[in-house]
Each structure stands twice: as C-alpha cells, then as structure tokens.
Amino acid sequence: MWARQFVAIPSSRLCLSEPVKGTDKATPSQLRAYANSVTGVYAGLRAGVTPAQFEAAYTTESAAVSRDLAVTYHHLFSPTGVDGRIEADYIDGALVVTRGRHRVDAAQQLGVPVLPVHVRAQNAEVLSGVIREFDSRLATSDPDIVGIQRDLDEQHHLAREHRTPDLAQSATRGEKMSSMESGPRKSSPEFEKQPHEKIVPDRDRAARALGAAATAQQVQTPEASNRSRVERALGRTATEAVRAPSRDRS
Secondary structure (H helix, E strand, O other): OOEEEEEEEEHHHEEOOOOOOOOOOOOHHHHHHHHHHHHHHHHHHHHOOOHHHHHHHHHOOOOOOOHHHHHHHHHHHOOOOHHHOEEEEEEOOEEEEEEOHHHHHHHHHHOOOEEEEEEEEOOHHHHHHHHHHHHHHHHHHOHHHHHHHHHHHHHHHHHHHOOOHHHHHOOOHHHHHOOOOOOOOOOOOOOOOOOOOOHHHHHHHHHHHHHHHHHHHHHHOHHHHHHHHHHHHHHHHHHHHHHHHHHHHO
C-alpha cells in the first residue's frame, strides 16, 4: 500500500519527467511570486506566526501576514489548499513530480532551497527511509525546518482523519489522485491559480461544500432527527392547547 507524508524537500532533488511547457493558468511572474513566497512562509512559521494566522490572512486583511504569503500558505502548505499543492512519487530512487510542475520549475530557476512536498512511496518502510535521508540533510543546514514540517504533516494527517464522508465525496480531482491506495501516477496538467483574481470563487465553492457537508451531517444524526420529531410533537400540542379554550367557549 502506498504511503504518503508532507515533507520539506530540497528543490534541486525534485525531478521533472518532461520539459515544462507554458500554462495559461498563471503567468511566469505569478509562478515566481509563489516560489519566492515559500521561503517567506517558512520564515514566518519559524518566527512564531501560527497556521491559524496564515489562514485568517487568506480571507481578511492582516497586519501580521502579507497577502502573498497568505495565498502561498493556503495553496502549498494548508490542508485545505488541495488544488495548488506539490506532489511527488518516489520511484527508482528519484522523486518524480506528479503535481505542481510549473511551480517546481519556477522554484528551481530561482534557486529556492526547499519546497513543501506531499511525497508518496510504495510502502511505509520505503517512505521512512526517504524522509530520514532528507531530514538528515536539512538538519545540518536548517534544523528548525524539520520540526516545522513535522507539525505541518500532523495537521494534514488530522484533517484527513476528521474529514466527513460527505466532504470526502466532494474532494477535488487533486485529492482523489492523492489516494494512498493508488499506484504510480503520470504527471498531469497543473491547476495553477492566479494569486489574486481566481482564488475567491474557489473559496466560495469550498465554503458552500463545507456548509452542505455540515447540513447533511446534521440531517443524518439520530439526535437531530429525534429533536425534530419532538419539536413537531410540541408544536402540535401547543396548537391544540390554544384551540381547546375556543372550543369550550363555543
């Protein structure tokens, strides 16, 4: 069974299986902005900015986090930013990028040292070996980033555990492609969002999906159903009590 973990990977160790062509979903300057902001997000986490602050700055203006860093955190670091994250499969000793190729290419051109990557390997033992290798490399150059990335991975793990069945069914194509049970994947076109213009509709759709999932969960909860029946019974009783005196007076 394929295993997965959210790992900090030196960008130079990520392999692109084929030349990266241009995309109409993000301009080169936007891709460079995403790549450059990764280092800023790690610096913010190192300085004590919390994931909650990054997420809050994605929806509302914040003095603690800039807009560019908030957008990059949401798409590349956050458990809710499924469409924009980077994924790679460990195959034959190489980390082959399967999602986020344009962003990886931009980061490599700019010399961005480390990227947050969802790494998959054919089993947990192989994955553990890969993680030990890269953690040992980073521990000598940037020991803080290892702990930061472990905390981020734990957030993603908890998010997967607490996802409701309704929300799981509404997961995006990118989330479905990341299933640990599936085998190696071919590289697929990126879902590259523009940092400012295109993220708001996606956030609205996500909010509606979460609202629908919460509503469905309430409808299916036995307690909620019992409570509805009680309320209807009380309503009928109250109505009869109001009507009874009028019948007596007549």
